[in-house]
Amino acid sequence: NKKYTIAVLPGDGIGTEVTPVAVEALRLAGSLEGIDFEFKEMLVGGAAYEATGVPFPEETLKAFLESDAVYLGAVGITKKMPSSDHLPKHLRPEVGLMRIRRALGVYANLRPITVFPQLLEASSLKRSVTEEVDFMIIRELAGGLYYGKPRGFGINEKGEETGFCTEIYSSSEVDRVARIAFDMAMERRGKVCSVDKATVLESSRLWRKRVTIMSEEYPEVDLSHMLVDTSGMELIRYPKQFDVLLTTNVFGDILSDVAAMITGGIGMLPSACIGGPGPQLFEPVHGSAPDIEGEDVANPLAAVLTAVMLLRYGLKEEAVAKRIENAIFDTLNEGFRTRDIPTPGAKIVGCKKMGEEILKSL
Amino acid sequence: NKKYTIAVLPGDGIGTEVTPVAVEALRLAGSLEGIDFEFKEMLVGGAAYEATGVPFPEETLKAFLESDAVYLGAVGITKKMPSSDHLPKHLRPEVGLMRIRRALGVYANLRPITVFPQLLEASSLKRSVTEEVDFMIIRELAGGLYYGKPRGFGINEKGEETGFCTEIYSSSEVDRVARIAFDMAMERRGKVCSVDKATVLESSRLWRKRVTIMSEEYPEVDLSHMLVDTSGMELIRYPKQFDVLLTTNVFGDILSDVAAMITGGIGMLPSACIGGPGPQLFEPVHGSAPDIEGEDVANPLAAVLTAVMLLRYGLKEEAVAKRIENAIFDTLNEGFRTRDIPTPGAKIVGCKKMGEEILKSL
Ligand SMILES: CC(C)[C@H](C(=O)O)[C@@H](O)C(=O)O
Ligand SMILES: CC(C)[C@H](C(=O)O)[C@@H](O)C(=O)O
Numbered sequence: 001n002k003k004y005t006i007a008v009l010p011g012d013g014i015g016t017e018v019t020p021v022a023v024e025a026l027r028l029a030g031s032l033e034g035i036d037f038e039f040k041e042m043l044v045g046g047a048a049y050e051a052t053g054v055p056f057p058e059e060t061l062k063a064f065l066e067s068d069a070v071y072l073g074a075v076g077i078t079k080k081m082p083s084s085d086h087l088p089k090h091l092r093p094e095v096g097l098m099r100i101r102r103a104l105g106v107y108a109n110l111r112p113i114t115v116f117p118q119l120l121e122a123s124s125l126k127r128s129v130t131e132e133v134d135f136m137i138i139r140e141l142a143g144g145l146y147y148g149k150p151r152g153f154g155i156n157e158k159g160e161e162t163g164f165c166t167e168i169y170s171s172s173e174v175d176r177v178a179r180i181a182f183d184m185a186m187e188r189r190g191k192v193c194s195v196d197k198a199t200v201l202e203s204s205r206l207w208r209k210r211v212t213i214m215s216e217e218y219p220e221v222d223l224s225h226m227l228v229d230t231s232g233m234e235l236i237r238y239p240k241q242f243d244v245l246l247t248t249n250v251f252g253d254i255l256s257d258v259a260a261m262i263t264g265g266i267g268m269l270p271s272a273c274i275g276g277p278g279p280q281l282f283e284p285v286h287g288s289a290p291d292i293e294g295e296d297v298a299n300p301l302a303a304v305l306t307a308v309m310l311l312r313y314g315l316k317e318e319a320v321a322k323r324i325e326n327a328i329f330d331t332l333n334e335g336f337r338t339r340d341i342p343t344p345g346a347k348i349v350g351c352k353k354m355g356e357e358i359l360k361s362l
Numbered sequence: 363n364k365k366y367t368i369a370v371l372p373g374d375g376i377g378t379e380v381t382p383v384a385v386e387a388l389r390l391a392g393s394l395e396g397i398d399f400e401f402k403e404m405l406v407g408g409a410a411y412e413a414t415g416v417p418f419p420e421e422t423l424k425a426f427l428e429s430d431a432v433y434l435g436a437v438g439i440t441k442k443m444p445s446s447d448h449l450p451k452h453l454r455p456e457v458g459l460m461r462i463r464r465a466l467g468v469y470a471n472l473r474p475i476t477v478f479p480q481l482l483e484a485s486s487l488k489r490s491v492t493e494e495v496d497f498m499i500i501r502e503l504a505g506g507l508y509y510g511k512p513r514g515f516g517i518n519e520k521g522e523e524t525g526f527c528t529e530i531y532s533s534s535e536v537d538r539v540a541r542i543a544f545d546m547a548m549e550r551r552g553k554v555c556s557v558d559k560a561t562v563l564e565s566s567r568l569w570r571k572r573v574t575i576m577s578e579e580y581p582e583v584d585l586s587h588m589l590v591d592t593s594g595m596e597l598i599r600y601p602k603q604f605d606v607l608l609t610t611n612v613f614g615d616i617l618s619d620v621a622a623m624i625t626g627g628i629g630m631l632p633s634a635c636i637g638g639p640g641p642q643l644f645e646p647v648h649g650s651a652p653d654i655e656g657e658d659v660a661n662p663l664a665a666v667l668t669a670v671m672l673l674r675y676g677l678k679e680e681a682v683a684k685r686i687e688n689a690i691f692d693t694l695n696e697g698f699r700t701r702d703i704p705t706p707g708a709k710i711v712g713c714k715k716m717g718e719e720i721l722k723s724l
Contacts, residue, residue, distance in 0.1 A: 145507075166528055172521070201527050208447070238486075
């Protein structure tokens with residue numbers, strides 16, 4: 001049997017509820033295709049901070065380097081730690097997540113927005129708007145406003161406190177993520193829409209310039225540019241227009257949550273963080289969701305769809321990926337839903353039960 | 363008769379089509395209440411660049427200082443100038459707009475999101491989601507990523523080109539716009555939701571800290587904080603939760619366009635830029651819209667609703683404001699719609715005809 005080692009970081013809040021579902025789906029689907037997984041469970045985020053005093057322990061990093069892919073549940077505040085505001089920056093759970101992304105060298109975050117026909121009624125948007133939507137958001141993940149320096153706190157000439165960050169992109173940072181977008185478009189419908197705010201931001205002007213230069217290597221791909229404010233509107237007005245939507249770190253953070261609403265919500269969105277030299281990182285788009293933590297009502301589909309991405313983009317095990325995808329499809333066809341994606345006549349179940357149904361379908 | 367002088371800047375693209383509608387509505391409604399308006403038409407944006415070589419001529423600035431309020435149609439690219447990328451920054455139309463805001467010292471951009479019951483079917487969102495939505499976005503308008511320094515282009519240690527901007531806020535910049543939000547909430551349903559990305563951005567941490575401090579002066583107001591990505595989702599999932607949504611310059615730019623889709627689109631959104639020492643600035647949220655420019659299909663309602671804001675917040679002439687508001691209501695009741703806000707059984711008309719119907723209702 002082929003064998004893969006997966007570093008598993010359940011993380012915080014509902015991360016610990018949805019991750020076991022994804023792990024069991026991987027294990028079962030793998031065994032059906034003659035593949036063994038070894039799962040190494042590690043700490044990260046608030047959970048790691050509580051156990052070890054830091055949100056991203058050395059041990060966890062070591063486990064990464066010995067694994068074929070990294071699976072992360074969710075990182076953030078929890079019922080027990082309802083705010084991280086009191087912690088110095090380097091100890092906050094979210095900063096643990098940013099460190100992981102950095103440590104793995106991943107720079108492109110793929111967030112597919114695909115509407116399941118069974119869930120058309122679960123969206124706030126009209127069926128006519130969401131039907132057949134299928135696009136990929138590619139969010140730059142290693143640069144921009146999230147990491148740029150200088151950043152910190154200061155005192156200005158009037159003696160007032162200030163807080164500041166730097167939005168900066170270099171040519172190679174744009175080029176490498178643009179390449180992923182163009183390559184992806186070649187395998188899809190051949191369209192890239194690059195989103196920036198080039199009318200106002202110098203960082204966006206460089207972004208637009210480099211994306212345009214990169215597009216010359218891809219004459220088959222149709223490149224367009226859209227301002228970020230317009231794109232926020234267009235995602236809701238007419239999402240079918242998008243094939244690959246390429247954008248910066250901070251814009252991608254916002255736009256992918258907006259786009260989540262097309263699919264019935266953030267409980268449906270998986271993501272893959274790729275581009276690094278070693279193992280790649282896979283995480284649902286949702287956070288730790290302290291409001292529903294511990295109640296067994298979280299939607300595990302984002303987590304399971306993330307396992308699909310791990311198989312597809314991380315391990316290139318398409319057959320196993322397809323098996324899990326089909327099992328999700330069957331489970332939805334049987335009418336099972338978590339409460340965040342209600343549809344008329346559905347059977348509303350909890351996180352665990354939804355997981356069991358997926359395993360049954362497998 | 364009372365008399366006001368209004369500096370009118372039709373600007374670019376559809377700005378020149380919708381502005382006359384707003385001006386005529388002001389003139390007629392004013393005369394019915396014994397108020398005279400003198401309109402001084404000035405150039406700005408691409409139109410000013412073509413005529414004078416700069417997007418914000420000295421003359422225009424002078425006219426501002428002699429006026430009681432400034433009305434702006436739209437600024438941006440046009441059919442004739444389909445991109446401003448080739449122009450140096452200080453000559454770009456959008457930079458003209460940013461200069462105007464700066465010159466007037468306005469720092470709070472009020473963007474009301476109000477759903478007209480007649481237009482419930484015009485939104486991409488389901489009626490159950492948009493019904494009775496009524497909140498106010500307050501976008502910081504004079505600081506943050508739009509103006510922070512240093513900004514520009516450089517070469518990094520690897521010899522690569524870079525583009526960079528600074529997101530910076532000082533205490534007083536946050537305090538003054540927060541005060542507007544809290545005051546507004548006192549006149550509304552008493553709730554402020556402040557949107558930031560405090561988990562990642564230092565500028566947002568200062569923002570959150572100052573907003574929290576300011577809230578102590580308003581014990582009757584219920585303050586909550588929301589991360590910007592979450593807010594992008596919540597605006598679509600359950601917009602009724604919001605009363606006053608306070609946010610930064612760049613986040614407000616994106617979120618108000620997302621929120622536009624609740625009301626049936628950006629053709630419905632007015633805005634007021636307030637807080638300056640002199641005349642305040644009033645502008646529809648939409649841009650120059652080169653795609654529909656010159657076709658007499660633009661929706662003039664955002665422009666006319668902007669005139670209402672000018673009366674309400676700029677001149678404190680509530681009686682005139684109400685007259686125009688009622689005329690819009692009647693026109694919608696009669697079934698007139700522009701093509702961007704179609705509803706079943708509506709009479710689709712152009713920009714001019716819509717304007718005529720509003721005047722008739724007045
Ligand atoms: C937790 C936070 C740092 C993170 C981000 O903003 O990148 C999250 O919101 C996400 O989108 O993955
Ligand atoms: C034209 C541009 C500078 C402007 C902005 O981003 O502020 C516009 O998008 C707006 O929202 O008023």
